[in-house]
Amino acid sequence: MKILEGKVAIITGSSRGIGRIIAEQLADLGAKVVINYSSNPEKAEEVMEGIIQKGGKAIALQADISKLGDVEDLFTKTIDKFGKVDVLINNAGLMINKPLADIREVDFDKQFSVNVKGTFFACQQAMLHMENSGRIVNISTSVTGQMFPAYSVYAGTKGAVEQFTRQLAKEFGSKGITINAVAPGPVNTELFNIGKTEQQIEGMKKMNAFGRLGEPEDIANVIEFLVSDKSKWITGQTIRVNGGFI
Numbered sequence: 735m736k737i738l739e740g741k742v743a744i745i746t747g748s749s750r751g752i753g754r755i756i757a758e759q760l761a762d763l764g765a766k767v768v769i770n771y772s773s774n775p776e777k778a779e780e781v782m783e784g785i786i787q788k789g790g791k792a793i794a795l796q797a798d799i800s801k802l803g804d805v806e807d808l809f810t811k812t813i814d815k816f817g818k819v820d821v822l823i824n825n826a827g828l829m830i831n832k833p834l835a836d837i838r839e840v841d842f843d844k845q846f847s848v849n850v851k852g853t854f855f856a857c858q859q860a861m862l863h864m865e866n867s868g869r870i871v872n873i874s875t876s877v878t879g880q881m882f883p884a885y886s887v888y889a890g891t892k893g894a895v896e897q898f899t900r901q902l903a904k905e906f907g908s909k910g911i912t913i914n915a916v917a918p919g920p921v922n923t924e925l926f927n928i929g930k931t932e933q934q935i936e937g938m939k940k941m942n943a944f945g946r947l948g949e950p951e952d953i954a955n956v957i958e959f960l961v962s963d964k965s966k967w968i969t970g971q972t973i974r975v976n977g978g979f980i
C-alpha cells in the first residue's frame with residue numbers, strides 16, 4: 735500500500751513550479767490531489783491529466799488564495815469531490831523585488847495578500863475542516879535568513895509565514911495536526927529565474943555547497959517526509975532546504 739493511500743491533499747499554486755512537482759509526488763504516493771491555480775487553467779489541467787494518466791486521482795480548481803471567499807470555496811469543492819482534507823501545502827506565492835525607494839503600495843499589498851493572507855486563511859480552513867493526523871506545510875524562503883537588497887517585502891511576508899507556523903502549532907496540536915514550514919533557497923522556477931541575468935543566476939549557484947540551483951524535486955522530497963506518518967513528532971518548525979545556502 736502506498737503511504738498516502740486514502741489521503742486528500744490540497745496544494746495551492748500547483749499548476750507549475752515547485753507546487754506542480756509536490757502535487758505529482760504526493761499523487762505518486764497515493765494521495766488524491768487538488769491542483770490549485772489562479773490564472774492559468776491550461777497548465778493546471780495538464781498537471782491533472784498527467785496524474786490521471788499515471789493512474790492517480792486529481793482535480794484542478796481555480797481559486798485566488800488572496801481572496802477569503804476563494805479559499806473557502808477551494809475547501810468546500812475539495813470536500814464535495816473527495817470527502818475530506820488531510821494535507822494542506824500552502825505553496826502559492828509571489829515575489830516582487832525592488833529597492834525600498836521604488837516599492838509601491840500595490841507591490842506591498844499584492845505580496846502580503848497572496849503570501850500572508852492566503853496562507854493564514856487556508857490554515858483557518860484547515861482548522862475548520864481537517865481531521866486528526868492532518869498535515870500542513872507552509873512554504874517560506876531561505877531569504878528570511880540570508881539578506882539581499884530588494885527582497886525586503888518578500889522576506890517580510892515569509893517571516894510572517896514562519897511566525898504563523900510556530901504560533902499555530904499548539905492550536906493544531908490539540909487536533910493531532912502538525913504544521914511546519916519548508917524554506918527553500920533559490921529553486922529553478924519562473925519565480926526565481928524571471929528578471930535575473932545569467933551572471934546573477936551563476937552567482938546564486940555559488941552560494942550553496944553544491945554549486946547548482948535547487949530543483950523542485952529537492953523541495954518536494956522533504957514535503958513527502960513532512961506529510962508522512964514518520965514526521966508526527968515534528969511541528970512548529972521551519973526546515974531550510976537549500977543545499978547549504980545559509
Ligand SMILES: NC(=O)c1ccc[n+]([C@@H]2O[C@H](COP(=O)([O-])OP(=O)(O)OC[C@H]3O[C@@H](n4cnc5c(N)ncnc54)[C@H](OP(=O)(O)O)[C@@H]3O)[C@@H](O)[C@H]2O)c1
Nearest residue numbers: 747749750751752771772773774799826827921923925926
Ligand atoms: N523558486 C524559488 O527560488 C523559491 C525559493 C524560495 C521559496 N519559494 C516559494 O515557493 C513557492 C512556489 O514558488 P515557485 O517558484 O514554484 O513559483 P512559480 O513558478 O511562480 O509558481 C507559482 C504558482 O502559484 C500560483 N499562484 C500565484 N498566485 C496565486 C494566487 N493568488 N492564488 C492561487 N495560486 C497562485 C501560480 O498559478 P497561476 O499561474 O495560475 O497564477 C503557480 O501555480 C512560493 O511560495 C515561493 O515564494 C520559491
